[in-house]
Structure formats: C-alpha cells, structure tokens
Amino acid sequence: MEPLPTPVEVRLAARPADRDDAVRSAGALLVQAGFCDAGYVASLLRREQVATTYLGQGVAIPHGMVEDKGLVRRTGLAVLQVPDGVAWGSADKPVHLVVAIAAASDEHITVLRRLTRLMRDGSRIDQLVRTARAEDIVAALTSDAAPDAAAAPAQDFPLGLDLTLNYPNGLHARPAGQWAQLAGRFQAALRVRHGDAVADARNMAALLSLGAGRGAALRLSAQGPDAEAALAALRDLVLRLGDEETRQAELAAARQAQAQGLGRVLGDWQPAARQTISGIAASPGLVVGTLVSAEAGTLEVADQHQGFAEEAALLDRALNAAAAQIYHLAEQARAQGRAEQAGIFDAHGQMLRDPALLREVSRLVVQGHGAAWAWRHVLAERVAVQRTVADAVLAARAADLQDVGERVLRHLLGRGDDAGTDPSTWPRDALLLADDLSPSVTAQIDVQRVKGFCTARGGPTAHTAILARALGLPAVVAAGPGVLHLQPGERAILDGYRGQLHVAPTEKALRETQSMIERLARHQAEEAASRLQPATTTDGHTLEIAANVNRADQVARALEQGAEGVGLMRTEFLFLERDHVPDEEEQFAVYQAMVQALGGRPLIVRTLDIGGDKQVPHLNLPVEENPFLGVRGARLCLQRDDLLMPQLRALVRAAQTGPLSIMFPMISTVDEVRQLKARLAEVQRQLGIGAAIPVGIMIEVPSAARMADRLAAHVDFFSIGTNDLTQYTLAVDRQHPQLAGMADSLHPAVLRLVADTVAGARRHGRWVGVCGGLAGEPLGAALLAGLGVQELSMSVGDLTAIKALLRRHSLAELQALAQQALDMDDGDQVRALGARLRSAPEGL
Numbered sequence: 001m002e003p004l005p006t007p008v009e010v011r012l013a014a015r016p017a018d019r020d021d022a023v024r025s026a027g028a029l030l031v032q033a034g035f036c037d038a039g040y041v042a043s044l045l046r047r048e049q050v051a052t053t054y055l056g057q058g059v060a061i062p063h064g065m066v067e068d069k070g071l072v073r074r075t076g077l078a079v080l081q082v083p084d085g086v087a088w089g090s091a092d093k094p095v096h097l098v099v100a101i102a103a104a105s106d107e108h109i110t111v112l113r114r115l116t117r118l119m120r121d122g123s124r125i126d127q128l129v130r131t132a133r134a135e136d137i138v139a140a141l142t143s144d145a146a147p148d149a150a151a152a153p154a155q156d157f158p159l160g161l162d163l164t165l166n167y168p169n170g171l172h173a174r175p176a177g178q179w180a181q182l183a184g185r186f187q188a189a190l191r192v193r194h195g196d197a198v199a200d201a202r203n204m205a206a207l208l209s210l211g212a213g214r215g216a217a218l219r220l221s222a223q224g225p226d227a228e229a230a231l232a233a234l235r236d237l238v239l240r241l242g243d244e245e246t247r248q249a250e251l252a253a254a255r256q257a258q259a260q261g262l263g264r265v266l267g268d269w270q271p272a273a274r275q276t277i278s279g280i281a282a283s284p285g286l287v288v289g290t291l292v293s294a295e296a297g298t299l300e301v302a303d304q305h306q307g308f309a310e311e312a313a314l315l316d317r318a319l320n321a322a323a324a325q326i327y328h329l330a331e332q333a334r335a336q337g338r339a340e341q342a343g344i345f346d347a348h349g350q351m352l353r354d355p356a357l358l359r360e361v362s363r364l365v366v367q368g369h370g371a372a373w374a375w376r377h378v379l380a381e382r383v384a385v386q387r388t389v390a391d392a393v394l395a396a397r398a399a400d401l402q403d404v405g406e407r408v409l410r411h412l413l414g415r416g417d418d419a420g421t422d423p424s425t426w427p428r429d430a431l432l433l434a435d436d437l438s439p440s441v442t443a444q445i446d447v448q449r450v451k452g453f454c455t456a457r458g459g460p461t462a463h464t465a466i467l468a469r470a471l472g473l474p475a476v477v478a479a480g481p482g483v484l485h486l487q488p489g490e491r492a493i494l495d496g497y498r499g500q501l502h503v504a505p506t507e508k509a510l511r512e513t514q515s516m517i518e519r520l521a522r523h524q525a526e527e528a529a530s531r532l533q534p535a536t537t538t539d540g541h542t543l544e545i546a547a548n549v550n551r552a553d554q555v556a557r558a559l560e561q562g563a564e565g566v567g568l569m570r571t572e573f574l575f576l577e578r579d580h581v582p583d584e585e586e587q588f589a590v591y592q593a594m595v596q597a598l599g600g601r602p603l604i605v606r607t608l609d610i611g612g613d614k615q616v617p618h619l620n621l622p623v624e625e626n627p628f629l630g631v632r633g634a635r636l637c638l639q640r641d642d643l644l645m646p647q648l649r650a651l652v653r654a655a656q657t658g659p660l661s662i663m664f665p666m667i668s669t670v671d672e673v674r675q676l677k678a679r680l681a682e683v684q685r686q687l688g689i690g691a692a693i694p695v696g697i698m699i700e701v702p703s704a705a706r707m708a709d710r711l712a713a714h715v716d717f718f719s720i721g722t723n724d725l726t727q728y729t730l731a732v733d734r735q736h737p738q739l740a741g742m743a744d745s746l747h748p749a750v751l752r753l754v755a756d757t758v759a760g761a762r763r764h765g766r767w768v769g770v771c772g773g774l775a776g777e778p779l780g781a782a783l784l785a786g787l788g789v790q791e792l793s794m795s796v797g798d799l800t801a802i803k804a805l806l807r808r809h810s811l812a813e814l815q816a817l818a819q820q821a822l823d824m825d826d827g828d829q830v831r832a833l834g835a836r837l838r839s840a841p842e843g844l
Contacts, residue, residue, distance in 0.1 A: 007076045008141055009033045010134035014080040019095075022086050023048055023062045026100035029078035035102040040064050040071040044100065049279075049457065049478040052089045056384050057125055058096040060088050063103070075103045079137050083129055089481075096129040099141070156193055159231060160221030166242040170213035174343045175241045177350030180204040182237050188224025190234055201234060204350045240573075266516065271493050271509035273502035277479050277486075279454065281499035282465035285474025286517055288510060289431035289451040291503070293488045294441065299409055303373040311371040315361065318371075318411035323352050325407065344400070351404045357382065372412040379405035399458065403438035426450065431494050431501075433483050447471055452494040454501045456481050476501055531562035535792075535803040541811040543785055545803055546602070546793040548771055552590070555597035558796045562803050565602035567719065567793020568663075568771035569594060571647065572609055584646040591654035602659050604696065604719065604771075604793075607647055609633050609665040633666020633698075638675055648683040652693060661694035663719060668703045673714045698771075700724035705753035708760025718761055719793070722772030722780075726750050744827035745774040751783060751821055751830070758788040769793060778805050779834040785811065786818030 009029045016022035027041030043064035047053065054060045064071065078100040085094025128137055165171060183190045183201035190201035194216050199206035201220075212218060220238075222231040266286075270276075305311060330345035351357075357378060364374035383398045383405070426432075432445075432453035450473065458465060458477035468475035474496025486492075486503060493502040493513050502509070536542040546567030547558035555566070574582045574590060582590075595603055610632065637644040651662050664676050677695060684690065696717040699705050705725065708718065726732075726745045744750075754770070761768045769791030774780035776794030781802045784792060794802060806814075821830045 007033070007035075007074075008138045009076070009078045010081065010137050011079070012081045012132065012134055014082050014098075015084060016080065016082060016086050016098075019048065019086060019088050020045060022060075022080055022082065022095070022098050023100070026062060026078045026080045026098050029080075030076060030100055030102045033076055033078065034073060035076035035078070036064075036073055037071040040102060043071060046478075048089070049480060052384075052457075054088045054095065054384055056381060057122065058085070058093060058129065059099065059125070060095040060097070061099050061101060063101040072102045077101055077141060079141070081129065081131075081137065097125070097137075156198070156219055157189065157191060157221035157223035157227070159223065159227050160219055161231065161235060162217065162219055163235065163238060165212050165214065165216040165218055165238070167245040168214055170216070171207060171210065174347045175238075175245065176204045176207040177347035178237060178241060179207055179234065180350050180353075182233060183230070186224070186226050186230035186233070188222045188227040188230040190230055191221050193219040193221070203356055204347075204354055206354075206356060266495075266497060266520075269512070269516065271502050271513055272506045273493065273509060274504035275502075277454070277476075277482055277501045277503065279476040279479030279483075279499045279501070280458075281496055282458070282477040283452075283468040283473055283475035283496050285452060285472070285494070285496040286513065286520060287429075287431070287451040287474055287494050287496075288505075288513055288517075289429040289492060289494065290427045291486055291488050291490045291492050292426050292430040292432055293484075294432040294434040294437060294453070295484065299376075299406065299413060299415075301372050301376050301409070301413070302370070304370045305365075305368050306370070308366060311365045312362070314412060315365070315371040315375070318375075318408050319352055321411045322404070322408045323349060326352070326404075348400060348404045351401065352408070372409060375405070375409055375412060379409070399436050399438065402436075406438070431492055433486055433488070435481075435484060436477075445471060445473070447473065452476075452496060454479050454483050454494060456483050530804065531560070531800050533562075533803070533807070534564075535806040537785075537806060537809055537811045537814070539810040539812060541785075543789075543806060544769075544791040545799060546604075546769075546771075546791060547796050547799060548793050549594075549796070552593035552597040554796070555594065558799070559601075561796050561799040563796065563799055565604075566594070566598060567602075567604055567769055567791060569603060569605045570609065571606060575608065575610065581643065584650045587647055587650035588653050591650055591660070592657050595654055595658035595660055598658070600658060602661070604661045604663050604769075605651055605654075606663045606665050606698065607634075607651075608637060608643055609698075610636055633700075634664050634672050634676060635666065637664075638672065638679075641679075644679060645683060648680055649687065652680070652683055652687055652689055655693045656689065656691075661696055661717070663696040663698060665698045665721075666700055666724075667697040667711070668701045670707065670710055670714065673697060673711060677714065698724075699753075699757050701728045702753060705757045705760075708757045709763045710760075712761045712764040712766045715766065717767050717769065718757055719769040719771045719791075720754060720757055720789070722750065722754075722770060722774035725753060725772065729753060745772070745777075746780060746783070746821075746827040746830045748822055748824050748826070748830065750774075751787065751818070754784065754789065755787050755818075755822060762788070767791065776802065778802065779831065781805060782809065782814050782834075783818045783821055783830075786814035786816070 009032070011025070011029060014022070014025060016025055023044050024041060027044045030036050031038050031041065044062045047063060047065050052060075053062050080098035080100075082094075082096050082098065085096050086098075088095040124140070128140055131137065167175060179192075180202050192199050192201050192207060192210065194210040194212045197210050199210050201207065210216075218238075220231060220234055222228070222234075224230070306314075326345050326349045330342045330349070333342040333345060360378045361371070361374045364377065365371055369377075379401070383401050426449055428449050430450045432450060434453065434455050436455050436457040437453060452474035453468065454476045456479060465475060465477055474494050476494060476496060476499050479499075479501060483501070490504055491510070493505050493509065494500075495502070505513070534542050535545045544564055544567075545562065546565045547561075547563035548568040548570075549555055549558050549563075549566045550570050550573050558566070571587075574587060591605060594605075631639060648662075651660065654660055655662075662680065664673070667673060680693070680695065684693075694716040696719055697704070697711065697715050698721045699708065699718050700721040701724070704711060705720075712718070722745045723743075726743050726747070729749050730742060730744070730747060732743045758768050767790045768788070770784050770789050771793040775784060775792040776798035778801065781792055781794075782805065785806060792802065817833055820833055824830045824833070
C-alpha cells in the first residue's frame with residue numbers, strides 16, 4: 001500500500017519581518033492544523049539557533065529538535081510563500097519558500113527527497129514562489145515524479161552485514177574520518193547505507209551526509225579482492241570506536257553532572273546588569289571579563305580565472321598548505337596531552353581528502369571559474385546541507401566543514417597565515433563574542449588572555465564546545481545574533497553554569513560575583529576532598545569502589561575521582577588496536593605499567609574476551625551464525641593456546657611486580673574453570689613462580705549464577721558482568737535495533753541471579769563484585785549493595801556520585817529496598833522503588 005500524502009498547509013504572499021518571524025508564522029500554521037502542540041514553535045526556534053535550516057535555492061526547512069518529537073501529533077507541513085524574500089541568518093540569498101516540518105518519525109525523509117529534486121529545477125522553484133495557487137505548492141510537495149538516474153540510490157554490494165550504531169553523538173567527524181582512513185587501506189570498495197542513503201566509506205563527507213544518529217541501523221557492504229577482510233575491519237572499527245565514543249560521552253556527562261552540582265551553589269542569584277542574554281550552557285564556570293569581538297573578517301572572493309593549469313596548481317598548493325597546518329595543530333595537541341583536540345584536527349585532515357568535494361571544485365574550474373570562487377561555492381553548499389541534517393548533534397558539525405574550508409580559502413587568496421583576528425590585541429580578561437568560533441581558533445586560544453566566550457550559534461556537543469571544556473573555559477553557545485551587536489570593551493559576567501551573559505553589570509553585581517566565585521572554589525575543594533572518602537554507609541558498612549580502566553594513563557584521573565583500584569581492565573584493546581597478535585613482551589609492558597600506575601592498589605585483569613560483538617580480523621576466527629552463543633570468552637581461549645598462554649605468562653610476570661588478580665570471562669561450567677586453572681598452573685611451573693595469584697571469574701550467564709556455590713569452591717572471587725547477564729537472562733541482543741530497549745538490568749530476573757551469586761559465594765567465603773553497567777547507575781548501585789555485593793567497579797565518571805549516594809544511606813535501608821525489588825514484576829516497578837532514595841538531600 002502506498003503511503004498517504006503528507007498533509008500541507010500553505011500561506012501565500014507572506015511578508016515576515018525576519019527569520020524568527022517566519023519560523024513563528026510557519027509554526028503557527030502547524031499548530032492551527034493540529035500537527036503539533038504549541039510548544040513545538042519554541043522547538044523550531046531552538047533548532048534554528050543550533051544550526052540554520054537554510055537548504056539552498058531560496059528554500060528553508062525549519063524543523064524541531066529531536067528531543068521534542070513528543071510534541072508532534074501527526075506528520076504535516078506548513079509552507080510560507082515569501083515572494084519578496086526574507087533574510088535567513090548567514091545564508092547568501094533570501095528565502096522564498098519556508099517549509100516547516102512536524103514529524104515524529106522519519107516520514108519527512110520523503111519530503112526532503114522531493115525538495116531536493118525540486119531544487120534541481122530552478123524554473124520550477126521560481127514558479128512556486130510566484131504562483132497564486134496554493135494547490136501548486138501542495139502538489140509539488142505531495143506528488144512523486146519518477147526519480148532520475150542521479151537520484152537513484154547506489155546499491156549494496158553482495159557481501160555485507162548489518163549493525164546498529166552505538167555512538168552517543170552519532171556518526172560525526174572524528175569517527176567518520178577514521179572510517180574513511182581505514183577504507184582507504186583496502187583495494188575493495190566499501191559502502192555504508194543508512195535508510196535510502198548510501199555513502200562510499202572512503203568519503204568522509206558522504207559518511208557525514210548519511211545523518212546517522214545514535215541507534216541508526218547501518219548496512220556495511222564490500223566488493224573487491226579483499227572484500228571480506230575490509231568488511232571485517234570496518235565492522236571492528238565501528239564497534240571499537242563505539243566503546244571510545246561511549247567513554248568520551250561518559251566523561252562529558254561526568255563533567256556536566258559536576259557542573260550542575262556547582263551550579264546549584266548559585267541558587268536563584270542573578271546579578272543586576274543592563275542586559276542579560278541567555279543561550280545554552282556549553283562549558284561550566286563563572287567569570288568577569290571584557291567583551292571582545294572575535295569575528296573574522298569576510299573573505300571577499302572575485303571569480304577570476306587565470307587558466308586551468310594555473311588554477312589547478314593554486315588549488316593543489318592551498319590544499320597542501322592547509323593540510324600541513326592541520327597536521328601541525330594535531331601534533332601540537334598530542335604533545336600537550338590533548339587527545340580529543342588531536343582527534344578533531346585529524347578529522348579536519350580527512351575532510352581535505354574528500355574526492356567528491358575536489359571533483360566538484362575541479363568541475364567548476366574546468367567550466368571557467370576561479371579556484372577560490374569554485375572552492376567557496378562548493379563549500380557553501382556542503383555546509384548548508386550539513387546544517388539541514390535532522391540530528392542536531394550532526395548538524396552542528398557544519399562548523400568543522402566551514403573551518404576547514406575557510407582555511408583552504410585563505411591560502412587560495414594568499415592569506416594563509418591570517419586567521420582574521422589578532423589575539424595579541426585582546427585584553428587579558430577577554431570574553432570572546434562570535435557567530436561561532438571555529439575549532440581552529442578555539443584550540444589556539446591563550447587561556448592566560450581569554451576567560452571565556454559566548455557565540456550566537458553552535459551547540460553543547462559541537463567541537464567548539466568540546467574544545468572549550470578541554471581548555472577549562474566557561475562558554476555559552478546558541479545565544480542568538482544579538483551577541484554580535486554588543487559593544488566591545490564593556491564589562492560582563494559570563495555564567496557557563498546557566499548559559500547567561502550579563503552585560504554592563506552594576507558595581508554591586510561585580511562584588512557579588514567575586515564572592516560567588518570564591519564560594520564556588522571552596523565548594524570544589526570540599527567536593528574534591530569528599531571524593532577520596534570511602535563509600536561507608538551510615539551504619540558503618542563499607543563497599544570497595546573501583547574503576548573500569550584499560551590503560552595506565554587513565555589511572556591518575558580514576559584515582560583523583562575516588563577510585564580505590566581497578567576492578568576491570570579489559571585486554572581486548574591490545575588485540576583490537578593492532579593488526580597483529582601482541583606478543584608476551586608487549587602485553588607484559590602494558591600490564592606492568594598498569595600495576596605501577598596503581599601504586600599498590602588492587603588490579604583485576606580480565607583475559608581476552610573476544611567473540612559476539614567483539615571480533616578481531618587478524619585472528620581469522622570462523623564466522624558463526626550466532627556468535628553470542630558461540631566460541632567467545634573462555635571458550636575461545638581454551639581452543640587457542642597461542643592466544644591464552646602468552647597472555648597468562650605476561651600476567652603472571654606482571655603479578656610479581658605488584659597486586660594483580662586474573663579474571664576469566666564468559667564462564668558457564670565448572671569444567672572450564674578447572675581447565676583454565678590448569679593452564680595457569682602450567683605457566684607458573686614454566687616460569688618457576690609458585691606464589692599464589694588470585695583468580696576470579698566473570699558471572700555473565702545464568703548457568704554460572706545458578707552454579708555459583710559450586711564454582712566458588714574453585715576461585716577466589718566473582719565479578720558479575722550485568723550487561724551480558726541481562727542479555728542472556730532476558731534473551732535480548734543488546735545491539736538489536738528493535739529489542740535493545742528490553743535489555744533492562746534492573747529486571748527482577750537479573751537481580752535474582754545477582755542474589756543467587758552472592759549466596760553461592762558466601763558458602764565458601766568468597767567476595768562478589770560487579771563490573772557491569774548497573775554498578776554505575778545510582779539505583780543499581782544501591783540495590784547491588786543491598787543484595788550483598790561487596791565491590792562495585794564502574795566508569796570513572798560515575799565514581800563520585802555513587803560513593804556519595806552510598807554514604808547517604810544505611811545498609812539496612814538498602815537491604816530492605818533490594819528485597820522489595822526481588823518481588824517486583826518488571827524493571828519499571830523496580831525503578832518506582834527508587835523514589836524513596838530521591839528524598840535524600842541530593843537525590844539520585
């Protein structure tokens with residue numbers, strides 16, 4: 001059955017005063033037609049602050065924020081025809097057709113496809129702008145013309161696989177650049193499909209244009225002589241980067257939680273000032289400074305063609321010079337220990353190698369246009385398209401395209417060393433004002449001179465905001481175009497906690513602000529001290545709190561946040577991040593470095609846990625129909641002594657340098673434990689080391705939980721992996737695009753298996769820890785403590801909050817809560833029990 005046409009409301013000959021007036025008018029049409037609630041109009045305006053919805057060819061497509069889809073009642077369109085045009089932010093040309101979209105699902109994709117086809121026909125757009133018949137516009141947006149060849153999507157290659165994107169911020173520039181870099185190492189062609197859109201995996205810009213947000217269903221396919229290896233490598237990279245992206249998101253969430261805690265110190269205090277501008281809090285902090293315009297001058301580009309050979313050479317020199325600058329910035333960031341910044345500039349370098357971009361620029365040069373004009377024209381189109389991506393996080397990456405493009409443009413114009421601004425002229429308490437600071441400028445800010453910044457556009461997840469947080473500078477973004485009209489040289493207060501800029505404050509307000517800054521500093525010092533206090537309940541029961549850490553260089557931050565050791569060191573990264581199996585010496589160096597970094601604190605190292613969602617191409621493992629129920633974890637190690645024995649030798653040697661426990665994953669039977677311990681004993685005999693090394697196992701499958709009393713006789717401790725235990729208990733693939741939401745670790749069935757594990761361990765005096773995701777959730781940690789778990793190991797960003805939570809309650813209270821949870825019907829009922837904990841001073 002063909003889908004029904006999307007309903008359309010049209011207002012002809014509209015004359016909005018400006019962009020915001022046009023958005024409000026179109027939003028009012030949506031509300032009047034019953035497509036959405038009134039609150040959706042504000043969502044349309046917020047979307048415009050994050051990234052413009054100008055599509056090109058005089059068309060704009062306002063649409064709401066992703067998080068406000070609940071305000072949409074049914075999919076519909078509202079079109080404002082503006083014959084005289086209306087200015088649309090920084091768009092080069094006025095907008096004549098405003099197509100506002102209310103869509104709670106992906107139904108709007110069809111509309112966008114029709115608009116894209118319409119925009120190829122300039123005369124048709126002109127006709128719609130001039131028509132006096134609303135039905136002409138309705139017909140254009142609701143009827144499908146036969147797709148032309150150019151619009152037909154590329155087909156998948158025969159060899160392929162499906163996966164779900166688990167990147168918290170979707171497919172943005174950094175991971176897309178790494179995908180493209182990997183794809184370029186193979187002879188095979190690789191494609192990535194998201195819905196109807198297909199991208200060449202070598203083409204970073206094409207990958208970004210997929211608009212693949214978190215949870216996107218992707219199809220990877222390959223064709224060529226090394227297609228199978230290329231496909232496996234890309235799959236592994238996608239999954240591995242998912243872990244890294246998740247870790248970065250967790251760190252960002254931890255910083256945000258800390259900022260919110262400090263923000264509560266401000267209460268309802270508001271400094272008196274001549275003007276207060278509100279935006280989005282992007283990086284926390286409270287500072288007083290002097291307003292400075294950091295807007296770069298507009299680059300004027302004349303369309304001058306000096307001959308194809310000359311223009312081609314000019315473009316080549318500009319690209320090489322820009323690439324050299326970006327490489328220098330990336331290396332400089334690495335040398336300063338700023339890996340996140342380095343990753344952003346690595347992604348910028350990939351953007352310069354986009355073959356589709358270079359082909360389009362070359363085509364215009366061949367047609368007789370100058371290289372600088374052609375570059376700017378193509379860049380503007382690319383940036384406009386990126387800003388229209390439905391996912392606001394991905395749309396904000398348009399700033400990266402703009403940054404890279406203008407760097408090349410400056411070289412094309414012979415101004416390669418001119419960034420458009422002169423930081424040496426800024427005062428030493430500068431508060432920068434800009435439409436949107438480029439990542440390049442932000443990364444080179446002198447923090448001795450700049451105290452913070454406020455931008456008209458941008459978003460809290462854009463690279464500019466990420467870099468601001470890395471620099472420790474307060475930042476407010478998406479504050480609207482009004483910031484560009486503020487008078488440089490005026491005093492102002494920047495509140496990065498609440499997203500406000502107070503211009504021309506009173507003397508009293510300045511004194512109050514200084515007192516508040518001192519109060520915040522004291523609060524931070526007190527919080528830092530409390531992080532190091534043990535997690536002791538009000539009735540004297542202490543739980544050990546550890547961190548899930550993979551590398552020695554991550555230990556210092558974990559200890560600063562209150563970790564008392566490392567409860568889970570995953571060793572898969574040693575195999576995933578190489579194209580070969582690491583030998584004994586490579587592994588020993590890594591394990592020894594971790595022991596030394598911990599300085600005598602406990603360390604639990606999990607042996608290689610490969611299989612299921614973690615595959616390593618160079619291990620040449622067989623393809624299994626159901627890898628989660630196949631040869632993974634301990635099963636794989638028992639079949640591959642070439643992998644297990646060198647790792648055990650390295651671990652045994654490292655255990656002689658400090659506290660180290662060995663933990664075997666994915667145990668389902670007692671016999672597996674016996675075999676693994678026999679291998680370990682053999683290694684110790686070979687090395688002549690008789691000292692006992694603590695041995696534990698992961699409890700990840702129901703059989704292990706139910707047999708805990710039998711397994712406990714053979715090991716020193718258990719660590720429960722709640723993520724896999726949930727998956728196997730509820731028979732839900734955690735990566736399944738439709739079922740993943742059912743993988744609820746708070747389900748009573750999972751909690752009962754935790755209780756079984758604790759009871760079985762007690763029979764032999766063994767301790768039980770949890771290193772899965774549930775340990776880092778406030779309610780989960782409370783229930784685990786109540787069930788008798790003695791150690792919780794979690795992501796670094798969760799440590800402070802969990803320790804504080806446990807210190808606010810008695811063990812008796814948590815035990816009573818846990819017993820009630822075991823008698824609930826589902827996870828939602830268990831969550832409802834958490835309400836009593838929320839009555840605590842700081843809640844959950």
